[in-house]
Amino acid sequence: MASAQIPRSSPRVHEGKLAIVTGSARSIGAAIxxxxxxxGCNVVVNHVTPSSDQAALDLCKEVETAHGIKAISVRADVSKTEGCTKMIDAAKAAFANPTLQVDILVHNAAILYMGPLESVVESEFHHIYAVNVLGPTLLTAACKPYLPTDRSGRIVMISSINCKVGTPNTSLYSGTKGALEALARVWCRELSERATVNTINPGPVMTDMYMNVADEVKQGLALWNPLTPLVAVRETDSPEVQELGRKFGGRAAYDHEIAGMVATICSPESGWCTGSLISANGGLSFSL
Incomplete structure (x- = not known):
């Protein structure tokens, strides 16, 4: 679709750029x-399971129609080198003009294992660290040759409030998210001439992951609600958000609110911010 067919009131800050967002067929990734x-950003929608094929294709069609950009979906497991190669090859085929440039890279894909310390099993440890930590490492390395050379690139890591506050029963998940935050501080130095590298740490978000965990887990997170400035439920909130808000003493975030934080970090105006952990949790934890 020709971009001229889409009416616009002002220039778009990412016109013609390319973003790769992992785990983006649904939830926060799709909102990003x-x-x-x-x-104005062209996008690569990434997912890992055949069950997400249609959701990824539908999302591509949606954003192409709404915004006059180009979107492709790539089913690839970025925790494996061959998956990262598949992502880069697909991006080259679709967006090399004449060469590929990856302007924005968002590491959103993650899996979750919950349970007390004594429930940790070796296979789950290796699986979650492969997806949540090794995957971002391999994909960033694969994208490095294609990052801008003028510091205009943006890399954003999606961490979690869990490793900040030490939420019980999240040994594996919190460990992986803490590792991401450490990687961002290293990469912001290694990639300083190519891209900024920052992290955000959402709290509870109205996603499938949050909705599917047990109420006892939601209640554990709700213990922080009295200290979180922005969780008060309003009449303008969706019925589902209002119901959960009344039950747990405060609302979770909408996925578009987290996407907005990512977009802020990716803006040209954020070029003097790198290596930082930025609050995206309604004030449960402050950016320092």
Missing amino acids: IRNLASK
Whole structure:
């Protein structure tokens, strides 16, 4: 679709750029895709399972139609070198003009294992660290040759409030998210001439991951609600958010609110911010 067919009131800050967002067929990842596309960014929608094929294709069609950008979906497991190669090859085939440039890279894909310390098993440890830590490492390395050379690139890591506050029963998940935060501080130095590297740490978000955990887990996170400034439920909130808000003493975030934080970090105006952990949790934890 020709971009001229889409009426616009002002220039879009990411016009013609390319973003790769892992785990982006649904939830927060899909919200990030929608936000970046609305700002003119071409996008790679990544997912790992055949069950997400249709959701990824539907999302691509949606943002192409709404925003006049180009979107492709790539089913690839970025925790494996061959998966990263598949991502880069697909991006080259679709966006090399004449060469590929990856302007924005968002590490959103993650899996979750919950349980007390004594429930940790070796196979789950290796699986979650492969997906949540090794995957971002391999994909960033694969993208490095294609990052801008003028510091205009943006890399964003999606961490979690869990490793900040020490939420019980999250040994594996919190460990992986803490590792991401450490990687961002290393990469912001290694990639300083190519891209900024920052992290955000959402609290509870109205996603499948949050909705599917047991109420006892939600209640553990809700213990922080009295200290979190922005969780008060309003009449304008969705019925589902209001119901959970009344039950747990405060609301979870909408996925578009997290996507908005990512978009802020990716803006040209954020070029003097790197290596930082930025609050995206309603004030449960402050950015320092």
